[in-house]
Amino acid sequence: xxxxxxxxxxxxxxxxxxxxxxxxxxxxxxxxxxxxxxxxxxxxxxxxxxxxxxxxxxxxxxxxxxxxxxxxxxxxxxxxxxxxxxxxxxxxxxxxxxxxxxxxxxxxxxxxxxxxxxxxxxxxxxxxxxxxxxxxxxxxxxxxxxxxxxxxxxxxxxxxxxxxxxxxxxxxxxxxxxxxxxxxx
Amino acid sequence: xxxxxxxxxxxxxxxxxxxxxxxxxxxxxxxxxxxxxxxxxxxxxxxxxxxxxxxxxxxxxxxxxxxxxxxxxxxxxxxxxxxxxxxxxxxxxxxxxxxxxxxxxxxxxxxxxxxxxxxxxxxxxxxxxxxxxxxxxxxxxxxxxxxxxxxxxxxxxxxxxxxxxxxx
Numbered sequence: 524x525x526x527x528x529x530x531x532x533x534x535x536x537x538x539x540x541x542x543x544x545x546x547x548x549x550x551x552x553x554x555x556x557x558x559x560x561x562x563x564x565x566x567x568x569x570x571x572x573x574x575x576x577x578x579x580x581x582x583x584x585x586x587x588x589x590x591x592x593x594x595x596x597x598x599x600x601x602x603x604x605x606x607x608x609x610x611x612x613x614x615x616x617x618x619x620x621x622x623x624x625x626x627x628x629x630x631x632x633x634x635x636x637x638x639x640x641x642x643x644x645x646x647x648x649x650x651x652x653x654x655x656x657x658x659x660x661x662x663x664x665x666x667x668x669x670x671x672x673x674x675x676x677x678x679x680x681x682x683x684x685x686x687x688x689x690x691x692x693x694x695x696x697x698x699x700x701x702x703x704x705x706x707x708x
Numbered sequence: 709x710x711x712x713x714x715x716x717x718x719x720x721x722x723x724x725x726x727x728x729x730x731x732x733x734x735x736x737x738x739x740x741x742x743x744x745x746x747x748x749x750x751x752x753x754x755x756x757x758x759x760x761x762x763x764x765x766x767x768x769x770x771x772x773x774x775x776x777x778x779x780x781x782x783x784x785x786x787x788x789x790x791x792x793x794x795x796x797x798x799x800x801x802x803x804x805x806x807x808x809x810x811x812x813x814x815x816x817x818x819x820x821x822x823x824x825x826x827x828x829x830x831x832x833x834x835x836x837x838x839x840x841x842x843x844x845x846x847x848x849x850x851x852x853x854x855x856x857x858x859x860x861x862x863x864x865x866x867x868x869x870x871x872x873x874x875x876x
Contacts (some may be wrong), residue, residue, distance in 0.1 A: 614847040646862045648854045648867065649846060 524641045535561055552690050559629065560601065560685035561591040563678070566602035566626070568619065570609030571667040573636040577608050590678055599625040602704040604681060605658075610638040611651045624707060631681050634660045637667045654705045657703055698703060713738035713795050714787035717761060723775060723789060724754060740798045748784075748801045749811040756816055757798075763788035767796065769824070773805075775857045781805040787815075808858040812837040830855035 538557055540549030565587075570575055581587050581595070596602040599622045611619055622633065634654055637643030641665045642652035654660060660686055664677040692698050702708075715816065718719035718732040730742040743751050755763045757875070765788070766842065780802035789796045812835040813820045824835040825844040832853035835841055843850065852859060 612847075614845075640861065641868070642866065647861055648859070648861065648868055650863065651790050652866050 545571075553686075555598045555690045556686040556688065560682040563590075563604045563631075563681065563685070564590040564593075564594050564596040565592050565604040565606050565633075566596050566599055566604050566622070568607045568609075568622065569617070570611060571638065573639070573658035576668040576671060577606065577635070577674060585671040585675060587678065588674070590675070590682070592678060599623075600627060602626055603630060603685075604678075605630065605632045606635060607632065607639045607654050608635040610643070610645055611654055612649050613651050614649070616651050616657050619654065620657050624690060629685070629688070629690075631661045631684060632658060633662045633664065633677050633681055635664045635677065636669055637665065640665065643667060657705065658707075659705055713797070717755075717797060720758065720761065721751065721754075726753060735798075738796070738798055740800065743799055743801045745801050745803045745810060748799070749813060749816075751799065752786065752788070752813055761790065762775060762792070763790050763797070765789040765791050766813070766819050766823075769820065769827065771827040771833055771855065772800070772802070773831060773855065774802075775859050777802065779804050780809050782831060784810060784833060797844055802853070808832055809834045809836055811835070813840055829853070832856065 535557060537547070538549050538553035540547055540553075542548075554638050561694060565576055567574065579585060581593070587593055590603070599605075603626075605623055607619065623630075627673050633652075634640045638645060638650075639654050640660075642650050644667075646652070651657070662680045666673055669677075689695070711734065714732060714734055718729070718741070721729045721741065725743075725747055728744045728747040730744060732739070732741050734740070734854045750786070752763075753761075755761050767787040767789045769787070770783060770785050773781060775781055782805050783800055783802040786799040788799065789797060801810070808831070810833060812824060813839070814824065814835075821839070822844060824833075824838055825841060828835065828838075828841050828854055829843045829846050842848075846854065854861075
C-alpha cells in the first residue's frame with residue numbers, strides 16, 4: 524500500500540528564454556500568449572444539437588476545465604472566444620454579428636459543426652450558409668455533430684493561435700484588412 | 709361517427725349557405741368542406757356560434773399553393789375542433805393568386821393572429837382586417853414569399869454544390 528502514484532498532471536511549460544540564478548528573461552508576447560491560451564473565457568452561442576455536444580464537453584467526462592476554459596462567459600464583453608454551435612438562421616445573423624462586435628480584443632471565433640461552418644444540410648432560403656459570411660472564423664470543427672474530442676481539439680488549436688499571436692494583433696495591417704472585408708470597424 | 713358528423717354539418721351549412729358549400733367529403737376519416745371564398749368568414753362564425761356544433765377552438769391553419777389550378781391557385785385550410793364533444797372538421801377555400809385577399813378570422817379566434825401572419829409571411833395571403841399583418845418567422849428584409857412554388861427551397865448562394873454532384 525505504499526506505492527505512491529505519480530501525478531499525471533502536466534504544468535504548462537515555460538516559454539523560451541534566458542535563465543540564470545534568480546532570474547528568467549523572455550518576451551512579453553510569449554508570457555501574455557501563454558496566459559491567454561490557458562485561461563480562455565468561452566462564450567457559448569449554442570443554437571441546436573451541437574450545443575448539447577458542447578454540454579458533454581463541459582461536463583466531467585471530457586471536462587473542458589482541464590484546459591483552463593471552464594469559466595463560461597455569458598456576456599460578450601468579458602469573453603475571449605466565441606463558440607458558435609448550431610444552425611444560424613438569416614434572422615439570427617445580425618444578432619450573432621452584434622455579439623461578435625461587442626466582444627473586446629483579443630477575440631477568437633470557433634465554428635462548431637457543419638451548420639455553423641457551411642449551413643450543413645440546411646441548404647434553404649432561411650439559413651445562413653456558414654457564419655464566415657458575416658464574421659471572421661479562426662477554427663472550424665467538422666462533424667454533425669462533432670464529438671467532444673473534436674471540440675477539445677478545436678479549443679487546443681485556438682490555444683495555439685493565442686500563444687503565437689502578438690499581444691496587439693488588432694494593430695496589424697493584416698488584421699485591419701480582414702475586419703474591413705467584413706465591414707467591421 | 710365521422711360520417712354522421714359530415715352529414716350533420718353539411719346539412720346545416722347547406723341549409724344556411726346553399727351553393728356556397730362547394731364540396732363535402734371524407735378524407736381519411738376526416739370531414740373536409742370546400743367553401744367559396746366570399747362566405748368563409750360567415751361559415752366559420754356560424755360553425756363557432758351554432759349551439760349544437762360549437763367549434764370553439766381553431767386547431768391550426770395553413771396556406772396552400774397549387775400553381776396549375778388556374779384561377780384558384782392559392783388557398784387556406786382551417787381545422788376546427790369542438791373540445792367538449794371532441795370532433796373536428798377541416799375547411800378549405802381557394803382564390804386567385806392575382807388577388808390573394810381573404811377576410812381575417814382574428815375577430816373570432818385570437819389564436820388566428822400569428823397563424824395568419826405566418827400565411828402572409830410564407831404565401832403572401834393578405835388577411836383583410838388583421839390588426840398587425842407583418843412577417844413573423846422570416847427576416848423582415850425578405851422580398852418574396854418563399855413557400856410559393858415558383859421559388860426554389862435552396863439558398864442558391866452555395867458555391868460548393870455543383871450540378872455534377874447535387875443535380876443543380
